[in-house]
Amino acid sequence: xxxxxxxxxxxxxxxxxxxxxxxxxxxxxxxxxxxxxxxxxxxxxxxxxxxxxxxxxxxxxxxxxxxxxxxxxxxxxxxxxxxxxxxxxxxxxxxxxxxxxxxxxxxxxxxxxxxxxxxxxxxxxxxxxxxxxxxxxxxxxxxxxxxxxxxxxxxxxxxxxxxxxxxxxxxxxxxxxxxxxxxxxxxxxxxxxxxxxxxxxxxxxxxxxxxxxxxxxxxxxxxxxxxxxxxxxxxxxxxxxxxxxxxxxxxxxxxxxxxxxxxxxxxxxxxxxxxxxxxxxxxxxxxxxxxxxxxxxxxxxxxxxxxxxxxxxxxxxxxxxxxxxxxxxxxxxxxxxxxxxxxxxxxxxxxxxxxxxxxxxxxxxxxxxxxxxxxxxxxxxxxxxxxxxxxxxxxxxxxxxxxxxxxxxxxxxxxxxxxxxxxxxxxxxxxxxxxxxxxxxxxxxxxxxxxxxxxxxxxxxxxxxxxxxxxxxxxxxxxxxxxxxxxxxxxxxxxxxxxxxxxxxxxxxxxxxxxxxxxxxxxxxxxxxxxxxxxxxxxxxxxxxxxxxxxxxxxxxxxxxxxxxxxxxxxxxxxxxxxxx
RNA sequence: GCGCUCGUAGCUCAAUGGAUAGAGCACUUGACUACGGAUCAAGCGGUUGGGAGUUCGACUCUCUCCGAGCGCGCCA
Numbered sequence: 001x002x003x004x005x006x007x008x009x010x011x012x013x014x015x016x017x018x019x020x021x022x023x024x025x026x027x028x029x030x031x032x033x034x035x036x037x038x039x040x041x042x043x044x045x046x047x048x049x050x051x052x053x054x055x056x057x058x059x060x061x062x063x064x065x066x067x068x069x070x071x072x073x074x075x076x077x078x079x080x081x082x083x084x085x086x087x088x089x090x091x092x093x094x095x096x097x098x099x100x101x102x103x104x105x106x107x108x109x110x111x112x113x114x115x116x117x118x119x120x121x122x123x124x125x126x127x128x129x130x131x132x133x134x135x136x137x138x139x140x141x142x143x144x145x146x147x148x149x150x151x152x153x154x155x156x157x158x159x160x161x162x163x164x165x166x167x168x169x170x171x172x173x174x175x176x177x178x179x180x181x182x183x184x185x186x187x188x189x190x191x192x193x194x195x196x197x198x199x200x201x202x203x204x205x206x207x208x209x210x211x212x213x214x215x216x217x218x219x220x221x222x223x224x225x226x227x228x229x230x231x232x233x234x235x236x237x238x239x240x241x242x243x244x245x246x247x248x249x250x251x252x253x254x255x256x257x258x259x260x261x262x263x264x265x266x267x268x269x270x271x272x273x274x275x276x277x278x279x280x281x282x283x284x285x286x287x288x289x290x291x292x293x294x295x296x297x298x299x300x301x302x303x304x305x306x307x308x309x310x311x312x313x314x315x316x317x318x319x320x321x322x323x324x325x326x327x328x329x330x331x332x333x334x335x336x337x338x339x340x341x342x343x344x345x346x347x348x349x350x351x352x353x354x355x356x357x358x359x360x361x362x363x364x365x366x367x368x369x370x371x372x373x374x375x376x377x378x379x380x381x382x383x384x385x386x387x388x389x390x391x392x393x394x395x396x397x398x399x400x401x402x403x404x405x406x407x408x409x410x411x412x413x414x415x416x417x418x419x420x421x422x423x424x425x426x427x428x429x430x431x432x433x434x435x436x437x438x439x440x441x442x443x444x445x446x447x448x449x450x451x452x453x454x455x456x457x458x459x460x461x462x463x464x465x466x467x468x469x470x471x472x473x474x475x476x477x478x479x480x481x482x483x484x485x486x487x488x489x490x491x492x493x494x495x496x497x498x499x500x501x502x503x504x505x506x507x508x509x510x511x512x513x514x515x516x517x518x519x520x521x522x523x524x525x526x527x528x529x530x531x532x533x534x535x536x537x538x539x540x541x542x543x544x545x546x547x548x549x550x551x552x553x554x555x556x557x558x559x560x561x562x563x564x565x566x567x568x569x570x571x572x573x574x575x576x577x578x579x580x581x
Numbered sequence: 582g583c584g585c586u587c588g589u590a591g592c593u594c595a596a597u598g599g600a601u602a603g604a605g606c607a608c609u610u611g612a613c614u615a616c617g618g619a620u621c622a623a624g625c626g627g628u629u630g631g632g633a634g635u636u637c638g639a640c641u642c643u644c645u646c647c648g649a650g651c652g653c654g655c656c657a
């Protein structure tokens with residue numbers, strides 16, 4: 001761990017334990033509570049709670065921490081302040097050594113997780129023969145970022161795209177496919193007109209009784225595994241998947257066909273899951289349905305709320321499917337962790353499913369399932385984002401608009417760039433802007449989608465971060481120096497802006513840790529933004545190319561390291577870092 | 582009605598129980614014969630929805646009230 005704060009914490013822990021002595025026995029080990037500080041490089045806050053616990057004077061205890069001498073070589077200055085804080089200033093030599101270490105490290109100081117976990121991430125989940133809309137954006141983008149971060153830490157990540165490829169609507173969809181003829185349907189669907197297809201089918205269903213009957217018969221055939229029907233169903237799924245794939249490529253996420261784990265896949269597992277549930281005696285009959293009453297859930301009348309696993313008519317429900325899912329992930333995939341990147345309205349349902357799985361013994365600590373919930377994308381009217389016609393906005397159109405707007409802005413700000421480069425950069429900038437605006441606020445909250453703000457290129461936006469990266473690349477272009485060639489150069493920290501930048505660069509591992517502690521990508525966004533701001537201050541105050549040696553080389557090395565950390569952190573968010581823009 | 586989530590500057594958002602609640606936008610004022618001004622610096626702007634409690638210390642934890650969104654049995 002390269003973070004100087006982490007080093008402090010590690011060095012101080014034994015000191016605190018010793019100072020606590022036997023008077024603190026029984027409790028948890030005392031935490032030095034090292035925090036960033038605006039009055040010094042860091043502050044140690046742990047003396048206050050410890051003094052309280054063992055009944056001594058906090059300032060004296062803080063002084064004892066200082067006198068322990070364990071920070072020799074790490075800190076150049078230690079000062080007891082206020083009621084018992086210790087302000088720490090790092091020795092430049094220490095920071096310089098840490099910088100050298102991360103500069104020589106492909107992982108930029110981020111250690112691999114001590115324990116390699118099997119992590120299933122369930123995200124994106126569009127519906128076959130239905131358009132992907134803004135509602136799918138958050139799940140896809142947040143899930144993708146989490147997948148990237150977890151993979152980077154060395155975990156074994158299994159992506160699962162739980163597409164809606166099964167169920168009653170497929171009767172009418174298949175009949176509509178037959179009516180149209182496969183070729184015509186394929187043409188429409190491959191053009192991305194999924195909504196038109198679905199709506200036409202739906203319209204016929206509501207209008208024509210004859211069609212309804214055919215649709216219902218078709219569902220039965222599908223469920224009974226009729227081969228001809230299955231062929232048609234597969235065609236439909238394939239056509240949708242190739243469309244989804246186009247969207248994913250444009251969006252730049254890692255999902256591929258390999259990751260498809262649709263509802264149909266869990267269909268054959270439901271019977272077994274259900275039988276095992278029967279074996280637990282949790283299952284009870286209620287009003288003809290087979291249900292479980294997990295404790296703590298009530299309906300509007302204050303009665304226990306059931307989770308229904310088999311309807312009165314004998315059909316399995318989506319709870320049954322979710323149950324089969326958990327069992328499959330736990331037993332076949334041996335998942336230590338299951339992340340459900342699903343909108344917050346599903347909170348209660350998932351909570352109930354997880355609870356039943358716990359009661360039945362299929363979800364036992366340390367194996368755990370977590371709902372990574374998120375809020376809505378809102379329009380400027382603060383309501384669910386809709387197109388002018390009142391329909392949900394097609395994701396693909398939204399992405400195209402982002403790219404177009406970014407292209408216009410680039411053409412305006414950087415007329416020298418050639419058309420081909422501009423096109424490539426516009427995609428990186430436009431998509432990056434959309435992703436960053438989605439990732440940079442706390443996922444649990446709704447957020448307002450605002451073109452002007454996300455593409456403003458100023459303030460806390462994707463383009464601003466990319467710009468910081470592009471500027472660094474520009475320095476090297478101008479210098480005619482290969483970036484890799486400066487990586488072994490010693491960095492000397494003299495100016496305060498250099499120190500601040502260095503501290504930030506070293507903090508990447510901590511930023512990743514706190515991000516994954518709560519699966520909140522916005523924390524990593526805040527880190528990257530702070531890094532870009534620190535770099536801007538450095539750039540403004542510390543001339544690189546005009547500096548004398550050895551300062552010039554040192555600053556080139558610092559700039560290169562900054563670009564690497566920027567690009568790495570952006571990559572973990574799924575955002576590309578162009579070399580010019 | 583019950584449950585979950587949210588409420589922070591005019592707007593959009595931050596803040597692992599730590600000192601004086603921070604950014605961006607907007608507004609005001611400065612800085613280009615230095616590496617990309619798509620920038621930087623400074624100013625303005627707050628009883629953190631109200632109240633109570635826990636704590637040496639609360640935006641953060643607990644309770645309560647107000648307001649908003651979502652969910653609450655045979656769709657997924």
